Amino acid sequence: MRKLLIFAVLISFSISQVSSDEEFNNKANAKSNNKYHEIARSLYQKPFGEILSIPFIWLGNLTDNEKNKLDSSNKQKLKDSDQRKKLNLTNWSQLSINYFTTDSMHDIDMVTGASQDVDKIDTQGKFGLKYQHELTGKINEKFSYDIKEDIFYSEKSHERRNSFFTNELQLRLYYQHEATYLKLQFGNRYYNSEETYFLNLPGVEYNTQQQMIYGAILHLKQNFRKLNLNVYASLRNLEYDYLVPDDDEYEAYNASDNDVYTMGKLSFKITDHLNIFGRAYYKDDLNELSLFDQMNLGGGFEYDNRINLFSSIKAKVQYYNDVTDNVNNEQDHNLVTQLRYSRRFYSGISGFISYINRSCYDNETSQIYRVSNMLRVHAMYSYSYENINNSYLLAGIKYNPENYGTLGFIEHNQYFYKDIYSTANIKYSLDMLTSYSLKLEYFLNSLQSFWIKDEYTDFYNIQKQNLIFIGSTLIF
Numbered sequence: 001m002r003k004l005l006i007f008a009v010l011i012s013f014s015i016s017q018v019s020s021d022e023e024f025n026n027k028a029n030a031k032s033n034n035k036y037h038e039i040a041r042s043l044y045q046k047p048f049g050e051i052l053s054i055p056f057i058w059l060g061n062l063t064d065n066e067k068n069k070l071d072s073s074n075k076q077k078l079k080d081s082d083q084r085k086k087l088n089l090t091n092w093s094q095l096s097i098n099y100f101t102t103d104s105m106h107d108i109d110m111v112t113g114a115s116q117d118v119d120k121i122d123t124q125g126k127f128g129l130k131y132q133h134e135l136t137g138k139i140n141e142k143f144s145y146d147i148k149e150d151i152f153y154s155e156k157s158h159e160r161r162n163s164f165f166t167n168e169l170q171l172r173l174y175y176q177h178e179a180t181y182l183k184l185q186f187g188n189r190y191y192n193s194e195e196t197y198f199l200n201l202p203g204v205e206y207n208t209q210q211q212m213i214y215g216a217i218l219h220l221k222q223n224f225r226k227l228n229l230n231v232y233a234s235l236r237n238l239e240y241d242y243l244v245p246d247d248d249e250y251e252a253y254n255a256s257d258n259d260v261y262t263m264g265k266l267s268f269k270i271t272d273h274l275n276i277f278g279r280a281y282y283k284d285d286l287n288e289l290s291l292f293d294q295m296n297l298g299g300g301f302e303y304d305n306r307i308n309l310f311s312s313i314k315a316k317v318q319y320y321n322d323v324t325d326n327v328n329n330e331q332d333h334n335l336v337t338q339l340r341y342s343r344r345f346y347s348g349i350s351g352f353i354s355y356i357n358r359s360c361y362d363n364e365t366s367q368i369y370r371v372s373n374m375l376r377v378h379a380m381y382s383y384s385y386e387n388i389n390n391s392y393l394l395a396g397i398k399y400n401p402e403n404y405g406t407l408g409f410i411e412h413n414q415y416f417y418k419d420i421y422s423t424a425n426i427k428y429s430l431d432m433l434t435s436y437s438l439k440l441e442y443f444l445n446s447l448q449s450f451w452i453k454d455e456y457t458d459f460y461n462i463q464k465q466n467l468i469f470i471g472s473t474l475i476f
Helices: 002-010 021-029 037-043 064-070 081-086
Strands: 090-102 126-138 143-154 165-177 180-191 208-224 227-246 249-269 274-284 294-308 311-322 333-344 349-362 367-383 391-399 407-415 420-429 433-445 448-459 463-475
Touching: 274 311, 294 333
Parallel strands: none
Antiparallel strands: 090 126, 090 463, 126 143, 143 165, 165 180, 180 208, 208 227, 227 249, 249 274, 274 294, 294 311, 311 333, 333 349, 349 367, 367 391, 391 407, 407 420, 420 433, 433 448, 448 463
């Protein structure tokens, strides 16, 4: 392990931060107009129009002449197809190391306690290692691909992981031509069988230990003028061991089962902003007794209107009927209402407010039941655009009392001196946790940075834990 840590330190470190799509979009809108930002967006453009803005792209493999050609200050945009071909292949690598501590008195109380030899493991500080890699490229103008690998290792499983060691590999193939979009995805996740926790899977009679998960996904979108077809299908195969009691001991056996998820949606455009749709969903879940199999049919309408450059509104109302015996009668008829309003101001303030209501209807009692309400409000103030990275203040709240999901957060990114920034984040939940994090980041240039981060979390009445990260990201 010591050699592994030394090797990790000698290489650059990194860690990824997880945030909601809304938070990411708010931050992306506030990125500074530095001279490499447009290049970064061009180099890291997801297939078929989805753009992931990552302003830290290393151009170390390019010559000075090539950098000057790419420099947006010279108004050199990527117009030449030959230049684009040179940049079709993008490697993104990330290696991170973290140190985990907790106040848990018993190992079984550790987030997973994932070990058959749990009595041999103490609760002192443990090191973890993550490696992530992504390769993206184009085969031609219609076909593109990406390959992702995610490796996780720790001396003791933590961060809500089920195993000491996992290795996940995914391959995605994309096709887009005119009104057709197709994605094929294949992948597998490997678990270290000797140090993976035995779980109680819903509907499975015995305790199971995951060995390998294979998956395949097909996603098709097809437009026929005003008619749109959307089909999604997912197949997952799980290989696992399970224990069967035999007198005073347990016998281990191996098994394999499948999950199937399918969804079909057909929509028709009434106006430029209004669609009506019908949908069907079927789930054949991984369980021996088919307790969680589900099928529902329904439809509704969608409204999407970008009022101007600074504001937009979206609304969606859908009804669906569960046609399975596994669902209670009062949940046969379901209604989901969604509303979202987004706004940007000249002052550097942007944000959104969204509301989702889920209700169901009981035929026998003629009663309408509220399943859940969720209200989300996010606001962001961006400033200091002249620096390499922007400074901002981001705040938000999610109100979801029925699912114990009420949560508030504040995040502040501040430029200090000579390309040094700090990011502070506070999350507070009435029912789940309180979390604090602080990150110090130094930018070598507008495309590469090194940083250190500390994250402390208090899970109420369960445990307190602290994670220290050191990292850097490299894209070329």
